[in-house]
Amino acid sequence: MSQWFTLLQKEILEMWRNFKWIWVPITFILLGVQKPLSAYYMPQILGSLGGLPKGAVIKIPTPSAAEVLIQSLGEYTSLGVLIIVLTSMGLIAAERKSGVAAIVMVKPVSYRSFITAKWAGSLLLMWFSFLMGYLVTWYYTGLLFNWIPIGEFFQSFFFYGLWLTVVLTITVFFSSSLKSPGMAGFISIAAVIVFSLVSSSLSHWLEWSPAQLTTYANEILMKKGISDGTLPASLLSSFLIVLLLSLSIFVFRKKELAA
Template sequence: MKQWLTLLQKEILEMWRNFKWIWVPITFILLGVQKPLSDYYMPQILDSIGGLPKGAVIKIPTPSAAEVLIQSLGEYTSLGVLIIVLTTMGLIAAERKSGVAAMILVKPVSYKSFVTAKWAGSLLLMWFSFFIGYLVTWYYTGLLFDWIQIGDFFQSFFFYGLWLTVILSIAVFFSASLLTPGVAGFISLAVVIVLSIISSSLSKWLEWSPALLTDYANKMIMSGEISEYLLPASLVAVACIILLLISSIFIFRKKELAA
């Protein structure tokens, strides 16, 4: 356990040196607040642009607080996913390519500790950034529109975060499987996009898909209803995370021993 904590501290310190603990949370905040701010100030923005015929009036229906919050969360499942993959794709692949991984593993460091410590460090960064960003989004939505119940905030935060954890685990898996970070990132994004499209298109048959966790969380925000498939989808997500971690360790160990 002491060895694992040392490796985790190394990952956290390295992310500080790379300023990830600064720019990733800031990016998540910017992703989240742009929607409530743009929706609220849209009439003023249109007026400042000008170019409309004299006397023309544009009536923009005011969205509900739930709609604004859901649209803001959509930014985390699009651009936010890209940020997660970009910050994770070289987690193991880059160190394998540079030889740093081989140097660390020469010491009495287990493959399991090496992979899981890197995964846990990225997980802490992702959950912290998402929480800060989503909290600021929730605050501005309440300030400018209406307040969403704090219970709905935390529940939606957890289930969105669970799906983002699956995405992060996919990126770690391909980072452990491939030597080139760019290829690992591209394949990770492709897998996430295909999984999301298939789950949305075949939602009647894939109710337990982790990719539908965001839909169930949105439904909770809009109507307060909890889908009967929310718990099964969450359990499948946890199972996928565990399976991806085990597979990452196995493949990484196999490739390092073969090198």
């Protein structure tokens, strides 16, 4: 176990050296603050652009606090997922390509510890960044519109974060399987897009899909409560995470032994 913590500390330190602990949370915070501010100041922004007839009045329906939070979560579904993939696609692929992984594995380091420590380091960074960004969204939404109960905030945060964890684990799997970080990132994004599209198109039949967790998080904010499909989707997400991690270890071991 001490070996695993040593590898985890090494991974966290490496992310500090690459400034990931700075720019990734800042990026998530910028994503989080964007929607509340733009929704609140949109009439003024449009009015300042000019070109409107004299005496024209811009009337834009004021969104509810829940709608603002849901729109902000939509940013994490698109740009947030992209950031997660970009920051994790080279976790293992880049080290295999450079030969660093082979050097590390010469030492008495288990394949399981190597993969899971890297995954855990990226997981800590992802959850921390998402928490910072979503907290900023919640704060500015409450300040400019209305306050969402903190319980509903954390419930939606947890289920949305669970889906982002699935995205991260998919990326780690392809990073373990391929030597090219770019190819690992491209296939990961493609897989997430296909997964999401199929789940949304067949939502009545795939209520248990991990991609549906984004919908269930939105329903919590809209005060519809926790949907019946939330628990099965959460359990399947957890199973998928464990399965992909196990496959990552298996594939990485095979490729390293064959090298």
